[in-house]
Amino acid sequence: MIKLIIADDFTGSNDAGVQLVNKGFIVDVVFDWRSKQPLKTHLNDKKITVVNTESRAIEYHEAQDRIKQVISNNPHLRPIYKKIDSTLRGNIGGEIETLLATTQVKFALVIPAFPNMNRITKNGKCYVNGIELIDTEFATDPKTPICSSHIKTIIKQQTDYPCEEINLNEVRTHQVTKRIENFVTQGTKIIVIDAETNHDLETIIEEIQGLLDNILLVGSAGLVDFLSPSITEKIPKIERLSIKPMLVIAGSMSEITQLQINYTIQNDNKWNIVDLKISDLLPELSATTLVRYKNKIQEILNDNQHCIVRTSTNKQEREKIDLYCQQYQLSRTELGEKICSGLGLLVKNLKFSNLFLTGGDVAISVAKSLGAIGFIIEGQVCEGVPYGRLLSHENLDYRVFTKAGGFGTKDIFLKSLRFI
Known part of the structure; x- marks a missing residue:
């Protein structure tokens, strides 16, 4: 094993x-x-x-x-x-x-x-x-x-x-x-x-x-999944589910993620979208811009509504990456790090009960911004959506869901909401 x-x-x-x-x-x-x-x-x-x-x-x-x-x-x-x-x-x-x-x-x-x-x-x-x-x-x-x-x-x-x-x-x-x-x-x-x-x-x-x-x-x-048989006596899972609003940070530019977001807002009126312009994160997220986005998102969550923060709305956004790199004299990797850092700073200033992170780079950047040093996996909503708790020297008492940008069915966010 x-x-x-x-x-x-x-x-x-x-x-x-x-x-x-x-x-x-x-x-x-x-x-x-x-x-x-x-x-x-x-x-x-x-x-x-x-x-x-x-x-x-x-x-x-x-x-x-x-x-x-x-x-x-x-x-x-x-x-x-x-x-x-x-x-x-x-x-x-x-x-x-x-x-x-x-x-x-x-x-x-x-x-x-x-x-x-x-x-x-x-x-x-x-x-x-x-x-x-x-x-x-x-x-x-x-x-x-x-x-x-x-x-x-x-x-x-x-x-x-x-x-x-x-x-x-x-x-x-x-x-x-x-x-x-x-x-x-x-x-x-x-x-x-x-x-x-x-x-x-x-x-x-x-x-x-x-x-x-x-x-x-x-x-x-x-x-x-095929590498080991199940253990007869399974470890009990920690069940502390919350029906409070979900905050989704959709930093992935995947077309699949965009389809999932569009399907969600078309089929559930309790979801709100906040479009975060990539240009607002470059070369750094300013204090003024941070407060503006923070207030808008927090107001939605405080109103018991679910919120999706996204950095991309369509396929054309992907095609602008090279232009941003030229404009700010950054490599693709450096540009990605700037975007992830800005999203991490934003989330650090928000209060929430359920956090859904999509896109690997975004997920780790946000997790670290929250002071996490690791993650305990508790289970999964469905294939491609594990959930668990961030490990930190502080008490981070909320559940975190993760998804690779290109994973999941179109109703993945609705499934996660039904789960909690």
């Missing part, structure tokens, strides 16, 4: 961890990859640690350094699961190479499919909702755009380690173990495996069961 999950963003950490919470494990998400001490929430056989390296959008070598630090600080937490984005964004090749070199594990199996979120792989390529990855919005991601649908191509951008593929037909004819043995004999270090359904994932795990303690398993949150 895995003991350590290394993820490259906050929402991804939660998406992976909640699969194990649902099976009865205790899962803590650690924000500081430099930390040498585990969070002092639980220490027993049922605990699994997730470390968020926050390395998806940073420079390649810095991502490798963070991985090395995590391995050095957690020498007894083995086996390791490397959680990656199901749309292959980030420093995937470099992080895999570093993990293999640092842990002395001979090879890695890369299985990024997440069928429950309509992210599948076949013929070595990634598809989202039936569309080849390169033809989706992830090709124009504001911070980490992908350049290919081909998983091997993306991995090989950052490593010279030999990489091969096992296709869907070989999975379904139970040739996975045989193919792995052949590749490893030839010196292959990274093996990408196709999967189109949950049954494919289950088949792969069953075939490689005897290898799990001696390989590096790399995948999205979709694969984690």
Whole structure:
């Protein structure tokens, strides 16, 4: 059974961890990859640690350094699961190479499919909702755009380690173990495996069961569910649900998030939208602008109404990113950090009972602005929406929901509201 999950963003950490919470494990998400001490929430056989390296959008070598630090600080937490984005964004090749070199594990199996979120792989390529990855919005991601649908191509951008593929037909004819043995004999270090359904994932795990303690398993949150049986005696969940208003911080520019917001306001008149202009966050969020937005949002919450704060209303906003970068002499990463910092400062000045954060960069920035050092996952509303409590030296007595920008059905916010 895995003991350590290394993820490259906050929402991804939660998406992976909640699969194990649902099976009865205790899962803590650690924000500081430099930390040498585990969070002092639980220490027993049922605990699994997730470390968020926050390395998806940073420079390649810095991502490798963070991985090395995590391995050095957690020498007894083995086996390791490397959680990656199901749309292959980030420093995937470099992080895999570093993990293999640092842990002395001979090879890695890369299985990024997440069928429950309509992210599948076949013929070595990634598809989202039936569309080849390169033809989706992830090709124009504001911070980490992908350049290919081909998983091997993306991995090989950052490593010279030999990489091969096992296709869907070989999975379904139970040739996975045989193919792995052949590749490893030839010196292959990274093996990408196709999967189109949950049954494919289950088949792969069953075939490689005897290898799990001696390989590096790399995948999205979709694969984690098949790594361990449920614990008979599940850990009781803390149920302190509140019917008070929900504050949603929708910093993601994902088209999916925008569709979800539009569906919400069309179907429930208790939701209010506050459109926060990106230009108001650049180069910094001024004190005057902060007070203006704060008063507007707080008035909505005090009136027992739900509030969605969004930074993007349409696809065209994504296309302005390069213009903003030129105007303020910032890289895409620096621009993203400015926006997230401004949103974090805004939330820090608000009073709320339920907080919904969408978009990994936004979620971690807001969480840290609130003084959080980690996150205890308690459960999930539905697939793609984990919830829990922020860990802090202060008492943060509210529930936090997280969602990756590109995840979820159109009624995801309404489902969350019904849940509380």
